[in-house]
Amino acid sequence: MDVSTLVAQAREGRPRAVARLISLVEGASPQLREVMSTLAPHTGNAYVVGLTGSPGVGKSTTTSALVTAYRKRGKRVGVLAVDPSSPFSGGALLGDRVRMSEHASDPGVYIRSMATRGHLGGLAWAAPQAIRVLDAAGCEVILVETVGVGQSEVEIAAQADTSVVLLAPGMGDGIQAAKAGILEIGDVYVVNKADRDGADATARELNHMLGLGESRGPGDWRPPIVKTVAARAEGVDEVVEALEKHHAWMEEHDVLTARRRRRAAQEVENIALTALRARIGDLHGDRRLDALADGVLGGTLDPYTAADELVAGLTAQDEA
Structure with a gap:
């Protein structure tokens, strides 16, 4: 076709x-x-929401509950659920959508599992283009669920209009919450499994850590903290309200367009870099690359000068 x-x-x-x-x-x-x-x-019409957090905080359950909430509001919803690929076999158990099986027969919901295929950052390398497909297919809201990520895997912040960071009681103390990375990207914070002991303490510690060193001015967005029990759909409507408020705030302050422009610029840059890497890979065994390597090995060239010459050679080849 x-x-x-x-x-x-x-x-x-x-x-x-x-x-x-x-x-x-x-x-x-x-x-x-x-x-x-x-x-x-x-493209350019869908509202993209990223959900991220450590393994076990309930991302898939929360995603499923959000799908239900948005469908009640009459929205068409797309879901990208990213699962990790095995570093040993290369395979992946695309099991996130098992928790969303209740939506399988709903024509207003499209769920796709994707494997990371070794890509770091919590997403699959093809996620930006897959988001474009769902956007063009008429999905008004696209939920992107990352793999279970650590403190530095924050790529979702560059791909989503709004980033939701999920935590759960018992996943770490205040020192853990203070560590840089994942707790610096959230627009909305969700303390899931709030029926467990320690949920209030987790929310207090999170609120304290978010306040440390913050330099927000009047009118700036302050990320809310919402407590949920996603397995029982408790607090999910409050999460949707927080998302809608953030969406409205971004539109009012021209933040949404700026974020999408940055996202498009990064997508173009990544495609260009991938093409450049492929071309450099094609040079392996080429006399030009071997000559530059010999110069570095013999001390007549430093690696930076050699790299400049390689790039200049590729550019001259394009102009020719």
Whole structure:
């Protein structure tokens, strides 16, 4: 089936067409450029929400509960659930959507599991393009659930309009909460499993840590802290309200457009860098690269000068 037909069917909400387009993205198909070109006029409308947090905090359960809440509001919802790939076998158990099976028969919901395939940062490398597919397919809200991440895996902040950081009682003390990284990217914080002992203390510690060194001015967004029991859908409506308030605040202060511009710029940069790496990889065994390596080895060139010469050579080749 040609790309234009697939895109037309995806725009009609046909799940098989959406699935095939995302498969073309994941497989880095030769048709990928045509896919993105055809999708481009239909993107830029979805509200992208990222959900991240340590393993076991209830990301999948919270995502499923948010799907239910948004469907009650009449929104079409897309979900990207990212699972880790094994560093040994390369395989992945795409099990996040098992917890979302209640939405399987809902035509207003599209759920896709993706493997990281070794990509660090909590997301799959194809996630930005998959988000574009769901956006063009008419999803009004796209929920992106990361793998269970650590303190420095914060890539979701660059891919989402709003980042939700989930915590749970018993996942660490105040010192753990103070560590840099994941607790610096949240627009909304959720303390899930709030029926457990220590939930109030976790919320207090989090509130204290967020206040340390903050330099927000009047009108700046202050991330709210919402307590939930996602397994019973308790507090989920409050999370949706917090998301809607953040969305409205971003539009009012021109933050939403700025974030999306940064996201587009990073996407372009990553594609360009990937292409450049591929071209440099093609030079392995080439006499030019070998000559530069010999110069570095012999001390007549430093590696930075050699790298400048390599880039200059590639640029001159493009101009020729």
